[in-house]
Amino acid sequence: MPDINPRQPSYLILGAGLAGLSLADALLRQGVCSPIVIADARDSFGNDRTWGFWDVYPHPYRSLVTRRWQHWSFASREASYLQSSTVTPYCYLPADRFYEDALTRVHAAPNCTLLLGTTIGRVVEEAIR
């Protein structure tokens, strides 16, 4: 565990999923040097899901997308609609590619500690004095 200086902001991130890892990654990309500790109950990372989304906003994980569709259709028994967009294609991003990419920077950062096999039992909010 890194030394925690109460005068310096430090970050404890609960969960090393998409939200937790992308938050840690964003802090590192912004040059945050204060301690970042990420705790997760899991022991390892695998291809446990995929993310499908319309690529509307710029993000740092575009190069990890393995498939893009510029045409898609919605269909019911009554009707079918074909839609197209070259600007915001529908994307497919497998989780293992994201984990590997984000974890490379997390492991390389001297101020970042990843605690696996760590189950958080309870979170208590207290006022900061």
Ligand SMILES: Cc1cc2nc3c(=O)[nH]c(=O)nc-3n(C[C@H](O)[C@H](O)[C@H](O)COP(=O)(O)OP(=O)(O)OC[C@H]3O[C@@H](n4cnc5c(N)ncnc54)[C@H](O)[C@@H]3O)c2cc1C
């Ligand atoms: C099969 C599947 C497909 C999906 N497809 C899409 C999709 O296409 N598009 C989309 O937007 N969403 C999809 N989702 C939803 C998906 O859950 C979210 O997109 C995203 O992964 C949520 O990120 P998260 O970090 O909040 O949660 P997660 O990625 O689930 O991460 C939460 C982390 O917290 C850890 N954790 C939980 N409780 C504790 C505890 N008490 N102590 C310690 N660690 C803990 C878990 O181990 C986990 O690693 C899909 C989900 C699944 C399961």
